[in-house]
Amino acid sequence: MTGGGTEVVRRRDAARTRQRLLDAALKRFAHDGYAATTVRDITDDAGVNVALVNRYFQSKEGLFEACLEAASEELRRIADHAPIPDAIRHVITATGEGRLTDVLLLLLRTSGDERTERMRVGLLRSTSEDLAAAAGWRPDAPEGEQLMLRAQLVLALSVGVATLRVSTGLRPLATASDEDLAGPLRKAVDALLPRP
Template identity: 35%
Template sequence: MRQRDAERTRAALLSAAQTLFSTRGFANTGVRDVAELAGVNSSLVSRYFGSKQGLYRETLERVLDITPMLEGDRRRFGEKVVSIFLGVEDAPGPLMMLILSAADPEAHATSVELLQKKAIEPLARWLGPPDADGRAARLNILWGGFLMSWRLLPLPQLAEVRHSSTRRWLEATIQAIVDEGET
């Protein structure tokens, strides 16, 4: 019974941390805030994660996972990725955590490290030669720019992106970067 409670407590803390880190940022989120949202004692953050930084790392590691995007038909990757992006409503996610971590040097370093490890490197392996690292970086730049312009600093021109020429352009551009490796 205790193990199940510990797992439930960890899950509640991770969920609360994801919400707060992606809405307030690392610097503006306190351990007490996370514990309060999770409905547990703040000392449990130290017990399970060692520190706020440890909680941030584990939370980001959990939510920053592109492997589901890499499954399926490679020839339809652009469509799949755009559908995933457009299908996610305002759920707290890794992009906001990454952006809002920039104010804290340690959290920022963790963000850069995990973005490389959990997104760029797996994407580069999946893409394969030629220039897998460069293509993975270009895709990340494209995705980040699109998501920032659509979600964080919404451009009015992207309000109807679900059914627009912008969507088709984004799908085609993503696919073109993927297809650079095809002979």
């Protein structure tokens, strides 16, 4: 193998290792919380050397921040491809299928650490701002605070419905299909966040 080929393999392995660490950390932080999760737990789950956390993320806190960034990207990717009610419906119906459930749990679980808690709340704030902006929100507008409140209500509704579906088995909510949820969710979101 040539030197250039070896470099490509190393980069690919590095990217794969970094992703394995992110996936393992997201699951651990979501289910066990930040304080209860050790770097050793994460590296054992990922099947890699503990020193790689420092190489790729500088620290446990850096890894947590990377998990929040990945969660944010995942939510934005969904939201960018559909109107708000449809994006929310997709998040709700996909919950329980693995990664998206972990993303929502990560957003809900307090970390017990002041700095990481600021990061988590910051992500919730930016998600609220994205929702409000889609409805025409501007921070300096007279109705800005009221629109932000409505966006945060939509966020709370979305996360609450998704969490109840996964954690309680409450029927018919837990078994409702995408089609079952479409009408009620559209009405609720349109009532809270009318389009400009």
